[in-house]
Amino acid sequence: MKKKSQDHLFIHSEVKVKLLGAYLQRYFNIMSNTPFVNTVHYYDMFSGPGIYENGGEGSPLIILRELKEAHFRAKSRKTDLSSKYKCLFNDKDLKKIETLCKNIKEAKIHYPEMGTLDYCTEDYKKLCPEVVKQLKSLPKDEKAFVFIDPYGYKDVRFSEIRDLLSSKKSEVLLFLPTHFMFRFSENGTPESLHNFINDVVPEDQWPKSETGLDFVENLKQAFQRNLGDDFFVDSFIISRDKNQFFCLFFFTSHIYGFDRMLDAKWEIDAEDGRGWKFNAASSNLFSQVINGPNTSKFEKELKAYLKERRSNKDLYVFTLQKGHLTSHAVQILKKWQDDGILVATLPDGKAARKSAFYIGWESYKNNQEVKAYFSTK
Numbered sequence: 001m002k003k004k005s006q007d008h009l010f011i012h013s014e015v016k017v018k019l020l021g022a023y024l025q026r027y028f029n030i031m032s033n034t035p036f037v038n039t040v041h042y043y044d045m046f047s048g049p050g051i052y053e054n055g056g057e058g059s060p061l062i063i064l065r066e067l068k069e070a071h072f073r074a075k076s077r078k079t080d081l082s083s084k085y086k087c088l089f090n091d092k093d094l095k096k097i098e099t100l101c102k103n104i105k106e107a108k109i110h111y112p113e114m115g116t117l118d119y120c121t122e123d124y125k126k127l128c129p130e131v132v133k134q135l136k137s138l139p140k141d142e143k144a145f146v147f148i149d150p151y152g153y154k155d156v157r158f159s160e161i162r163d164l165l166s167s168k169k170s171e172v173l174l175f176l177p178t179h180f181m182f183r184f185s186e187n188g189t190p191e192s193l194h195n196f197i198n199d200v201v202p203e204d205q206w207p208k209s210e211t212g213l214d215f216v217e218n219l220k221q222a223f224q225r226n227l228g229d230d231f232f233v234d235s236f237i238i239s240r241d242k243n244q245f246f247c248l249f250f251f252t253s254h255i256y257g258f259d260r261m262l263d264a265k266w267e268i269d270a271e272d273g274r275g276w277k278f279n280a281a282s283s284n285l286f287s288q289v290i291n292g293p294n295t296s297k298f299e300k301e302l303k304a305y306l307k308e309r310r311s312n313k314d315l316y317v318f319t320l321q322k323g324h325l326t327s328h329a330v331q332i333l334k335k336w337q338d339d340g341i342l343v344a345t346l347p348d349g350k351a352a353r354k355s356a357f358y359i360g361w362e363s364y365k366n367n368q369e370v371k372a373y374f375s376t377k
């Protein structure tokens with residue numbers, strides 16, 4: 001029998017596509033405004049019908065809305081940089097693809113000038129190697145984003161994600177029902193979970209997870225170790241009920257992609273930038289109590305890090321690796337400057353200008369020279 005969640009978009013799925021939309025808004029804007037990218041490929045490997053019985057919008061509608069906005073924003077700037085987008089929506093259920101096709105037409109959110117739209121009804125297992133092949137042969141000025149949103153984890157293998165990333169021109173967002181995986185891992189691991197985990201890490205190196213959150217963290221670290229330093233791995237936790245954690249994992253080889261995903265996460269979780277909790281008292285997604293960002297743990301970590309002299313570029317990477325925004329680092333450094341405990345110098349040893357920290361992508365990209373060094377007294 002079909003589960004109700006398969007016909008209805010529930011609140012945890014709404015958060016899932018909210019993060020997808022928030023990230024793609026940033027991604028498409030970058031892609032539409034860079035002279036280095038001409039074509040972007042978007043693959044939705046498990047697309048669903050686009051609109052659910054309760055009216056909720058699924059990933060295809062969310063992405064096309066972001067695409068349309070980015071396209072027309074770029075067009076209004078008349079910069080002639082606008083990239084072309086090639087979208088592929090796949091679902092092995094033909095009926096869902098037919099419904100999706102109809103829903104997209106009726107919503108009038110795609111115009112031929114934005115690029116192409118393709119539909120297919122392949123099994124993911126068959127489609128994935130084909131997409132890997134396409135990604136491997138992309139020319140330099142083409143990029144790709146792959147969204148993988150299966151019902152369970154059994155359909156997906158980590159080796160497939162690794163293959164999808166191997167050209168370093170693509171980013172992957174993967175949804176996993178980590179809660180079910182964790183429960184299974186506690187009570188006699190089934191073959192399918194063994195297979196999934198063994199594909200990421202040798203079994204004797206897989207640590208025991210005490211809680212569902214531990215499980216997510218262990219998985220993220222195992223993904224990161226498997227992919228190595230050329231890639232960034234991030235997670236976004238969606239908790240449906242107490243102790244029911246689902247998770248989106250994001251993979252990119254580009255530090256600015258990692259930066260923008262953090263920005264998207266903090267837009268949704270303004271306190272911790274790491275996930276979303278179902279608030280039973282309210283059905284509104286964004287009515288969580290906002291106390292401002294929790295930066296006290298980061299402040300301690302930053303202080304320990306600045307016991308040694310660090311460059312503005314080191315600080316950028318460190319801030320992102322700690323899951324924080326550069327604005328948080330800047331705010332802390334300003335406070336320390338006012339308190340007289342920050343030493344900020346230019347590369348020639350002279351004192352740096354007050355409030356000039358150069359922590360961000362703009363001062364990092366294109367192998368720029370270090371602009372300043374920082375340490376605490």
Ligand SMILES: C[S@@+](CC[C@H](N)C(=O)[O-])C[C@H]1O[C@@H](n2cnc3c(N)ncnc32)[C@H](O)[C@@H]1O
Binds near residue numbers: 058
């Ligand atoms: C979780 S839903 C996708 C939801 C969608 N991303 C959204 O935001 O609305 C999973 C979809 O994958 C499809 N599916 C299941 N197994 C598949 C497979 N092996 N290959 C391709 N599609 C599959 C199902 O028909 C279902 O529509």
